[in-house]
Amino acid sequence: xxxxxxxxxxxxxxxxLTELAARRRTYVVRTVGAVVILSLAVYFVGDALASFVGNxxxxxxxxxxxxxxxxxxxxxxxxxxxxxxxxxxxxxxxCGSITIExxxxxxxxxxxxxxxxxxxxxxxxxxxxxxxxxxxxxxxPMLAFVYSxxxxxxxxLKATIWLVLWECLLYASIGxxxxxxxxxxxxxxxxxxxxxxxxxxxxxxxxxxxxxxFRLWVEYSRGMTMGGGRGGFLQTLATMGYPLWGVFLATIxxxxxxxxxxxxxxxxxxxxxxxxxxxxxxxxxRRVDFFFHNLNQQAGGVIVFADRESFPESDPVAWREREKxxxxxxxxxxxxxxxxxxxxxxxxxxxxxxxxxxxxRGLSQLLLVIWSVVAMIVTMKASTLxxxxxxxxxxxxxxxxxxxxxSILRQKIMGMHRLMMVLAAPLLSVxxxxxxxxxxxxxxxxxxxxxxxxxxxxxGGISVLSTWMxxxxxxxxxxxxxxxxxxxARSVMTAMVVVGSWICLSWTVFAIQRNPLVYDQYSGANLVxxxxxxxxxxxxxxxxxxxxxxxxxxxAIQANDELLTSITSAAFRTESGRYFREAVENPxxxxxxxxxxxxxxxxxxxxxxxxxxxxSSRLLGRNDENLSTEELFGAGLQTG
Amino acid sequence: MKTGEQAVAxxxxxxxxxxxxxxxxxxxxxxxxxxKGISLDIPQGEVFGFxxxxxxxxxxxxxxxxxxxxxxxxxxxxxxxDVLRQPQKVRDIMGFVPDFFGVxxxxxxxxxxxxxxxxxxxxxxxxxxxxxxVLTLTDMSHKAHSPVDGLSRGMKQRLALARVLLHxxxxxxxxxPSSGLDPRARIEMRELLKALRxxxxxxxxxxxILSELSQLCTRIGIIELGxxxxxxxxxxxxxxxxxxxxxxxxxxxxxxxxxxxxxxxPGVHEVEQQVDRWAIRLQEHDASIADLHESLxxxxxxxxxxxxxxxxxxxxxxxxxxxxxx
Ligand SMILES: Nc1ncnc2c1ncn2[C@@H]1O[C@H](COP(=O)(O)OP(=O)(O)O)[C@@H](O)[C@H]1O
Ligand SMILES: [Mg+2]
Numbered sequence: 013x014x015x016x017x018x019x020x021x022x023x024x025x026x027x028x029l030t031e032l033a034a035r036r037r038t039y040v041v042r043t044v045g046a047v048v049i050l051s052l053a054v055y056f057v058g059d060a061l062a063s064f065v066g067n068x069x070x071x072x073x074x075x076x077x078x079x080x081x082x083x084x085x086x087x088x089x090x091x092x093x094x095x096x097x098x099x100x101x102x103x104x105x106x107c108g109s110i111t112i113e114x115x116x117x118x119x120x121x122x123x124x125x126x127x128x129x130x131x132x133x134x135x136x137x138x139x140x141x142x143x144x145x146x147x148x149x150x151x152x153p154m155l156a157f158v159y160s161x162x163x164x165x166x167x168x169l170k171a172t173i174w175l176v177l178w179e180c181l182l183y184a185s186i187g188x189x190x191x192x193x194x195x196x197x198x199x200x201x202x203x204x205x206x207x208x209x210x211x212x213x214x215x216x217x218x219x220x221x222x223x224x225x226f227r228l229w230v231e232y233s234r235g236m237t238m239g240g241g242r243g244g245f246l247q248t249l250a251t252m253g254y255p256l257w258g259v260f261l262a263t264i265x266x267x268x269x270x271x272x273x274x275x276x277x278x279x280x281x282x283x284x285x286x287x288x289x290x291x292x293x294x295x296x297x298r299r300v301d302f303f304f305h306n307l308n309q310q311a312g313g314v315i316v317f318a319d320r321e322s323f324p325e326s327d328p329v330a331w332r333e334r335e336k337x338x339x340x341x342x343x344x345x346x347x348x349x350x351x352x353x354x355x356x357x358x359x360x361x362x363x364x365x366x367x368x369x370x371x372x373r374g375l376s377q378l379l380l381v382i383w384s385v386v387a388m389i390v391t392m393k394a395s396t397l398x399x400x401x402x403x404x405x406x407x408x409x410x411x412x413x414x415x416x417x418x419s420i421l422r423q424k425i426m427g428m429h430r431l432m433m434v435l436a437a438p439l440l441s442v443x444x445x446x447x448x449x450x451x452x453x454x455x456x457x458x459x460x461x462x463x464x465x466x467x468x469x470x471x472g473g474i475s476v477l478s479t480w481m482x483x484x485x486x487x488x489x490x491x492x493x494x495x496x497x498x499x500x501a502r503s504v505m506t507a508m509v510v511v512g513s514w515i516c517l518s519w520t521v522f523a524i525q526r527n528p529l530v531y532d533q534y535s536g537a538n539l540v541x542x543x544x545x546x547x548x549x550x551x552x553x554x555x556x557x558x559x560x561x562x563x564x565x566x567x568a569i570q571a572n573d574e575l576l577t578s579i580t581s582a583a584f585r586t587e588s589g590r591y592f593r594e595a596v597e598n599p600x601x602x603x604x605x606x607x608x609x610x611x612x613x614x615x616x617x618x619x620x621x622x623x624x625x626x627x628s629s630r631l632l633g634r635n636d637e638n639l640s641t642e643e644l645f646g647a648g649l650q651t652g
Numbered sequence: 653m654k655t656g657e658q659a660v661a662x663x664x665x666x667x668x669x670x671x672x673x674x675x676x677x678x679x680x681x682x683x684x685x686x687x688k689g690i691s692l693d694i695p696q697g698e699v700f701g702f703x704x705x706x707x708x709x710x711x712x713x714x715x716x717x718x719x720x721x722x723x724x725x726x727x728x729x730x731x732x733x734d735v736l737r738q739p740q741k742v743r744d745i746m747g748f749v750p751d752f753f754g755v756x757x758x759x760x761x762x763x764x765x766x767x768x769x770x771x772x773x774x775x776x777x778x779x780x781x782x783x784x785x786v787l788t789l790t791d792m793s794h795k796a797h798s799p800v801d802g803l804s805r806g807m808k809q810r811l812a813l814a815r816v817l818l819h820x821x822x823x824x825x826x827x828x829p830s831s832g833l834d835p836r837a838r839i840e841m842r843e844l845l846k847a848l849r850x851x852x853x854x855x856x857x858x859x860x861i862l863s864e865l866s867q868l869c870t871r872i873g874i875i876e877l878g879x880x881x882x883x884x885x886x887x888x889x890x891x892x893x894x895x896x897x898x899x900x901x902x903x904x905x906x907x908x909x910x911x912x913x914x915x916x917x918p919g920v921h922e923v924e925q926q927v928d929r930w931a932i933r934l935q936e937h938d939a940s941i942a943d944l945h946e947s948l949x950x951x952x953x954x955x956x957x958x959x960x961x962x963x964x965x966x967x968x969x970x971x972x973x974x975x976x977x978x
Contacts, residue, residue, distance in 0.1 A: 328770035336758040405754035412748040413771040635722040
């Protein structure tokens with residue numbers, strides 16, 4: 013009891029934790045997090061044990077981290093998993109901690125209490141750190157099991173706990189910093205991920221050979237997982253004979269970073285407490301505009317897009333999204349187009365010139381990358397279409413007009429079509445590059461030229477169609493997810509989780525498809541082949557692939573991609589020394605399967621749209637007359 | 653107050669249907685019952701004031717009438733149209749200004765009105781003149797081209813009124829239109845509402861400030877904790893409550909005898925001697941103001957001032973809601 017009294021009273025921390033405990037979302041997040049981490053852990057440990065059994069004595073080179081039992085291999089791998097988990101979870105847990113007070117207008121009352129600013133920052137930090145650690149603790153059974161396998165020495169254990177703790181603090185402090193800077197949770201959410209992502213990528217790419225804060229993860233895997241060999245500062249320090257001191261020294265930059273971030277947070281806490289909620293994007297654009305305007309005046313140039321008053325004719329909601337929103341106005345879209353299109357064009361050009369390897373493979377991956385970005389942008393926009401009206405209290409006025417709920421939803425999506433077209437541009441330019449390249453490669457030395465031309469045309473047509481359909485699917489899914497939420501932050505998060513998991517699923521499927529152990533690209537054997545000996549392996553391969561394509565967010569595009577490879581000659585396919593695609597004798601089956609996948613995606617889009625329109629009145633929160641079939645199905649083509 | 657049967661007859665009968673008719677309206681949020689059985693009839697052309705403290709259930713009732721509440725019990729008719737079954741038609745003849753309303757910060761006033769003109773499907777050729785009309789009516793013409801975001805609260809409120817007037821609705825639902833306005837904006841708003849009353853629109857208006865509605869409304873309903881506590885014309889309510897009116901008089905020949913005589917006048921409840929005047933508390937249903945004046949003159953009082961106090965709404969309200977909020 014006496015000890016208990018020694019702990020200072022932490023009112024804010026207490027409140028935050030109570031609040032978190034009262035929210036259902038907390039438990040959902042924890043359960044999902046735990047399930048994901050645990051299942052991955054099982055997978056990793058299993059993998060590690062398998063490999064340990066496989067090669068009897070790995071790591072002949074004896075390092076300080078002795079490889080005695082299997083635990084020595086499994087343990088670091090398991091812990092290694094915690095780092096990305098922290099990296100993914102921590103920003104989203106901390107980014108709302110201060111912005112939510114700003115959004116609720118309670119930050120002022122927080123300031124007039126006797127809590128010092130630094131206390132506020134630290135208690136906020138603590139309130140997010142504790143749940144994170146509680147999620148991590150869920151992996152303890154796994155860790156204990158692995159530890160019991162033996163081979164994990166005390167030093168490794170201590171070093172690991174130390175590193176994991178600082179990794180948590182690192183990402184928490186960045187999330188907190190963003191939370192102090194931004195006025196909305198959505199802004200802080202996006203910024204914290206962009207910031208951590210950029211910092212991580214940059215420090216990983218630019219290996220300075222010194223312990224930069226964001227390299228902990230990489231260093232851990234290098235220095236400890238493989239039992240050495242590949243260097244890195246943890247390894248170097250460990251071999252110097254002071255493993256724990258080495259780990260401590262290596263975390264000094266992290267500590268400095270965290271302290272700086274917290275001090276900066278404290279500095280910004282007051283200064284950015286009452287900033288206006290206007291869109292950051294719009295602000296940036298205005299700056300840029302101002303710059304261009306000045307430039308124009310000096311150069312005596314012409315103004316291409318001027319802001320004028322304009323009036324809607326029939327679809328006011330679509331009109332407003334199109335003409336008045338930053339992501340709808342032509343002049344801003346042109347800029348987004350440039351930002352997205354230029355790097356893509358550059359890569360395409362590079363791929364086209366570089367004829368040494370198999371550039372198409374890189375381009376297909378590029379498609380998935382672009383897709384992930386595009387899907388995120390569409391999700392952000394679509395999920396806030398309705399909640400932004402709710403947040404600004406403009407919803408009721410809109411709903412009391414005689415427009416039907418279905419019409420409001422349709423107009424909202426229609427207003428996004430310009431943005432979608434802009435986002436489609438980089439995707440379609442990759443497709444165009446592919447078409448041009450295949451024309452170059454294959455048309456010259458095959459006989460059925462007309463058929464191939466037909467396939468190329470078909471490829472082009474399907475590319476456009478499926479890109480459009482997928483974007484609309486994502487938009488409708490996001491509307492469905494975000495419609496009932498009252499705050500923008502929540503609707504973005506909900507939709508992001510749904511679309512994000514879809515993207516993750518796509519990447520997993522992608523990895524499966526690339527993994528020769530699981531799925532052999534060119535014989536269709538292994539998993540599929542083993543269970544279906546009686547069937548033609550190629551056909552089964554095709555069927556299995558089509559099924560996997562159906563799961564992927566960009567599946568229709570990928571399935572369509574197969575059309576192209578189906579017409580390449582065998583000579584091209586073996587060029588790099590090994591097959592990377594299945595040799596298809598019969599392009600007709602490819603056509604059929606890719607059509608099947610495309611039809612599935614079109615159906616998916618229409619299905620989601622149909623559900624959204626059917627539920628429109630409930631999504632919007634008012635009562636409507638029953639929709640006519642015409643309303644549900646008619647006028648559908650224009651909105652996809 | 654009308655009985656239920658009469659009201660139903662009014663709503664169903666061959667004559668003009670009631671502009672607004674509520675039958676035993678109940679609105680629940682989860683387990684919490686916000687509106688507990690309100691019945692209400694408002695004939696066309698009437699201005700009905702809905703008074704109640706915060707959280708009484710005013711906005712919930714408005715949301716039902718504005719077709720924005722999908723789930724409720726009871727019946728709600730607007731001009732004989734069922735809110736649940738014909739919401740589209742109801743929206744065509746009704747204009748709703750919600751209690752909290754935001755405006756699109758990215759539009760100018762003119763664009764804002766054009767937006768809603770399109771939403772109300774006003775024919776293209778009529779739009780410009782209609783919008784000019786409502787801008788003039790609400791005295792917003794000079795702000796037509798300024799961004800909505802920069803308008804003062806009073807102007808935003810007027811713009812919201814302009815918005816609901818676009819499609820010339822028969823029924824206006826105004827939820828606390830003058831909350832948060834400064835006195836000048838408040839008076840301007842009241843004048844505007846009077847103009848609308850002259851135009852023959854049925855208006856249902858709510859407020860938690862009583863004196864605000866007393867000059868405007870033909871009838872008043874007082875709602876508390878989801879129940880209608882009193883309903884009727886101002887006089888009805890006073891009579892119901894036996895609220896006394898205060899008349900201030902100043903007499904040249906003030907004397908104890910006169911004081912005694914004044915106290916004897918029928919209907920006078922109490923006479924309070926103040927520094928420069930006498931405050932007479934009058935039971936109005938016993939004697940009217942005019943009666944009092946006559947009696948005073950008959951009692952040989954030489955009046956230099958005769959000033960009936962404006963109806964004491966606050967007292968009425970306090971009296972009505974006494975002890976009921978707990
Ligand atoms: N959407 C809602 N969900 C839950 N409770 C609500 C909701 N809207 C209103 N309430 C509750 O219903 C009661 C009546 O609210 P309201 O009709 O807005 O009152 P008023 O407009 O008279 O101030 C309040 O106690 C309020 O808390
Ligand atoms: Mg209200």
